[in-house]
Amino acid sequence: MLTTYPSIAISGIGSVTITIVQSLYQNKIPFQILCRNQTRFLSLKNSPIGFQGPNGKLVQFELTDHLTMIQDNQEKFDYIFIGCKNQNLSEYLEETKSLLKPNGKWILIQNGIPEQQFKSYKNKIIGGVVGWNTQTLSNHTYYQSNVGSLILGDVTGTKPDPLWNQILSPYIPVVLTDKLSGYRWHKLAINSIINGLAASKQLSLGELFLNRKSRSEALETLTEIKLLMNQLQIKEQVVPGSFSIQKLGEGPGSLPRWISHLILILLGLKYFKIRTSMVQDLDARRKTEIEFINGEVVKTAKELGIPVPRNEWIVLKVKELEESNNTR
Known part of the structure; x- marks a missing residue:
């Protein structure tokens, strides 16, 4: 067991970072929340x-001793988790860069491929691919619906310090990788349907995947991304508990079509009522991260001259919904 711990801060508190916070809290790991x-x-x-994990157990914890206004903070940190939306990431990094120790690193847990936006910070970033879903219930309790995992990979192509296994486990299983891009692109593909496609139709996962037409559109979306990944020569790394895009998408190595449909049906039944983050953003008339999910696919495909019409349609549809909702 560790006797000394790295200094850890969290900037941006939401469903994903609260899940990390409860793990730190229950493991008695020191941490600071930087309030803006x-x-x-x-x-x-x-x-x-209030936090309810996938085991059904409800825990409550006080954060009073872990809070500071960011402008009042005097400490520097080994690691800072950044928990904002992609569109606010530059602002958060600028605001916290003076709070990193000389060898300190940010941990970016955004969807998409956020590291590509900040190549000049390559030596200061660890990418974090989140494999769980946490939502806020009507009683303000945070509910984590699946065990998930946190996949950590240094942007320099090395594995992060194994201390993370002790810091976050068993509440969050940790995978340390030197193949971050494979995990990033896998999760991007999954998000392109459970967030992007679901948002374009403003449906829960059950409503989405129990509809045959929507399932076919989901598989079209994944097929486009599979072709793009193959063109980029990115070897897929499957997030634990997820399904391989190489198998779900059409083409070499794919499953029979009916099995792909069955997998999506089972996913819809398991998470029937879940309205994923981008759907919730539209529900609340907030701007979505569509540019950083399906939009990332469209941008990369244009650079390579590869058609991705289904992903283009999703981006256009979500933008139309944002405009009609007068999102803020």
């Missing part, structure tokens, strides 16, 4: 966090 506004600071200070 007084309202959020007071909310976290005055109300305990």
Whole structure:
């Protein structure tokens, strides 16, 4: 067991980072939450966090001793988890770069491929691919619906320090990798349907995958990304608990079509009521991350001259919904 711990901070508190926070809290790992506004600071200070994990057990914890306003912080950190949306990432990095120790690193847990936006920070970034889904229930409890895992890979192509296994396990299983891009592109493909396609139709996963037409559109979306990954010579790394894009998408190595449909049906039944993050953004009239999910696919495909009409349709449809909702 570790006797000393790296200094850890979290900037941006939402469903994903709360899941990480509860793991740190239950393992008694020191951490600091950097609050950006007084309202959020007071909310976290005055109300305990309720968290229900996939085992059904409800835990509550106080964050009072872990909070600081970012402008009042005097400490520097070995690691800072950045938990904002992709569109705000540049602002968060700028705001926290002076809080990193000389050899400190940010851990980016955004969807998409956020590391590509900040190539000049290559030596300062660890990519974090999140394999769980956590939502806020109507009673304000955070609910993690699946065990998931956190896949950590250094942008320099090396595996991060094995200490993360002790820091986050068993509450969050950790996978350390030197093949970050394979995991990133796999998760991007999964997000292109459970977030992008679901948002284009504003449906829960059950409503999406129990509809044959929508399942066919999902498989078209994955097939386009499979072809793109093959062109880029990216070897897929499957997030634990997920399904291989190389098998779901059409072409060499694919499963029989009926089995691919069956897998999506089972996914829809298991997570029937889940409205994923981008669907929730549209529900709340917020701007989505579509540019960083299916939009990333479209941008890369254009650079390579590869047609991806289904992904293009999803991007256009979600943007139309954003405009009609007058998103803020």
